[in-house]
Amino acid sequence: MILRVLYTGVWAYAVWLVITWTATAEQLIFGAVLSLLVGLALAPLGDVAAPWRVLDPRRAVALATLLVTCAVRIVRANVSLAHRILAPSRPLRSGMVVVPTTMRTDAGIGATGLVTSLIVDNQIVDVDTDRHVLQYHAVAVPEGDDQQKAEQINAPIERLLARIDRR
Amino acid sequence: MSVHGWVAAAFCAVGLFFSLTGAIGIVRMPDVYTRIQCSSKTITMGAIPFLVALAIAEGPLSTYGSRALVVGILLFIVNPAASHAVARAAYKTGVPMWSGSVVDEVQLRREDESE
Numbered sequence: 001m002i003l004r005v006l007y008t009g010v011w012a013y014a015v016w017l018v019i020t021w022t023a024t025a026e027q028l029i030f031g032a033v034l035s036l037l038v039g040l041a042l043a044p045l046g047d048v049a050a051p052w053r054v055l056d057p058r059r060a061v062a063l064a065t066l067l068v069t070c071a072v073r074i075v076r077a078n079v080s081l082a083h084r085i086l087a088p089s090r091p092l093r094s095g096m097v098v099v100p101t102t103m104r105t106d107a108g109i110g111a112t113g114l115v116t117s118l119i120v121d122n123q124i125v126d127v128d129t130d131r132h133v134l135q136y137h138a139v140a141v142p143e144g145d146d147q148q149k150a151e152q153i154n155a156p157i158e159r160l161l162a163r164i165d166r167r
Numbered sequence: 168m169s170v171h172g173w174v175a176a177a178f179c180a181v182g183l184f185f186s187l188t189g190a191i192g193i194v195r196m197p198d199v200y201t202r203i204q205c206s207s208k209t210i211t212m213g214a215i216p217f218l219v220a221l222a223i224a225e226g227p228l229s230t231y232g233s234r235a236l237v238v239g240i241l242l243f244i245v246n247p248a249a250s251h252a253v254a255r256a257a258y259k260t261g262v263p264m265w266s267g268s269v270v271d272e273v274q275l276r277r278e279d280e281s282e
Contacts, residue, residue, distance in 0.1 A: 021233045078185055078212040085192035085205065094201050095270035096258070117247035120208045123200070124247070125254045126273075137200040137254060141269050 007048040009039030014051065062163035069160060070115060077121040081139060095141040096125065099150040101134050102158050109134075111161050116154050175224040182216035189213055197265035199257050203250050210246040215239055 016031035054060055084091055103109045113124040113134070126135040134154060142152040168176070185208060192205030218235040225231035264271065 015237065018233045018237055021230045074211050078208055081192070081204065081208055082185065082188040085188050085195055090195065090197075092197070092201065092267060093269050094198075094264065095268045096264070096273050097270065098272040098276065113251060114244060114247045117207065117250060118211055118243060120204050120211060123204050123207065123254050124251050125200075125258050135258075135273055137204070139201055139204055 001043060003050075004043035004048050005036075005039040007039075007050050008042050009035045010051045011048070012038040059164055059166075062160055066115070066157070066160040066164065069156065070118060073119045077119045081120050084139065093138075093140045095138060097136050097138050097141055097149055097153070098133050098146070099136065099153050100146055101132055101150075101154060102162070104132070105165075108158075108161060108165060111165075112154055112158055115157050115161070122153050171223055175220040178216040178220035178223065182213050182220070185209065185216070186213035197267065199262050200254060200264060203254050203257075207246055207250050210242050214242055 013031055013035035016035055020027050020031065054063060101109065101112060103112050109127055109129070113127070116122055116136070117124050121140060122136045122138050124134060125137050127133075128135070136153055138153070142149045144152075147155075189205050189209035189212075192208065193202050196202045196205055218239045222229075222232040222235045258273075
């Protein structure tokens with residue numbers, strides 16, 4: 001519990017520093033007290049990742065790879081969607097698809113849903129944690145079996161998230 | 168104009184283009200699900216380039232740059248979460264996909280299980 005308060009407090013203090021961006025003693029001390037209170041209030045809600053975990057070189061490389069991969073896929077998907085919107089023929093192959101997921105934790109499924117939905121080709125709609133599948137709406141339904149569809153929607157992102165989340 | 172100014176203007180132009188196409192898409196797309204995806208587009212490639220432009224124009228290590236970073240991170244979390252909530256609510260309440268949609272695998276699986 002004490003560690004949770006500490007981790008949440010450090011994250012809150014980092015946000016305070018970025019938002020205020022003022023290095024005066026009053027701001028720093030007030031921010032520290034406020035962050036401690038936030039840590040005490042939010043710690044009972046659940047586990048929190050230690051902020052210094054991102055300093056692990058292998059995890060930092062995985063995070064950087066995820067950011068670059070997402071940036072490339074976001075730009076590509078947005079250009080593709082802009083083309084679909086502006087083309088006179090409106091070339092859509094939309095539909096609901098169900099793909100398997102390797103994620104088993106709430107945090108893992110949540111992160112997968114958020115990151116894959118940022119890539120605008122696909123929007124997560126629902127989760128079935130019993131069958132370990134995710135429901136997506138896709139503007140261009142991928143071809144192939146379930147595994148091939150997952151490779152085009154969530155599997156590459158899940159592999160990167162698993163590298164970041166490893167203990 | 169300085170190089171910073173030109174680069175910031177270029178990012179603003181990118182943001183403007185994708186915001187405009189997103190807005191056109193919301194009107195032009197045939198059902199609620201594809202429209203939701205067009206509204207996501209106005210954030211990921213619409214608002215974010217404007218925030219990058221702000222950080223470049225005012226300096227990434229300035230008050231503007233730091234707040235642009237916080238707003239960007241919040242948008243990246245809130246936007247897909249809100250889109251998910253709307254899409255899930257629409258599907259659960261039976262809002263239909265358009266007639267040209269190619270598959271509804273959830274419906275297919277339900278039919279397979281009931282047979």
